[in-house]
Amino acid sequence: MRSNDQPLAVTNILLLTASITSLNLLTDTTLEFVDARFRNGLILSGQPPKTDTTLIANSARAHSWLDWIKRGESFEMIAGSENISKKRVQQTPDCALLAPEIVRAVMAGQYPVGLTTTWIATHSLPLDWREQRALVATL
DSSP states (O other), X not given: OOOTTSOHHHXXXXXXXXXXXXXXXXXXXXXXXXOTTTOOSEEETTSOOOOOHHHHHHHHHHHHHHHHHHTTOOHHHHHHHHTSOHHHHHHSGGGGGSOHHHHHHHHHTOSXXXXXXXXXXXXXXXXXXXXXXXXXXXX
């Protein structure tokens, strides 16, 4: 039972630590709690960085779709050709507008955890790459 003066987050961390210790899973690894809206679970700092293959694939797909749009294809035509929703096509092109440094960081697995395809689709991404880097650094 937690005391009234102990914050709930601290209680949850203590319970998690106790659970991990009781399962003999404790290693020389630091746990970093991540906002569940962006990525569920924990990041183990002793692990090699993971690339976001979904974001990388969507960035490549978005570059292709921008070429289609430049040739006069509509969102509806792209959606029909790709067998996906028009909304999905409309949300993805911003992935093609990421600054090259951000794309390289994603490919190297050294990007903010909050930077996901979903985040890009639901937020306004500046076109200026300096502004993008500053915004992404806050995630």
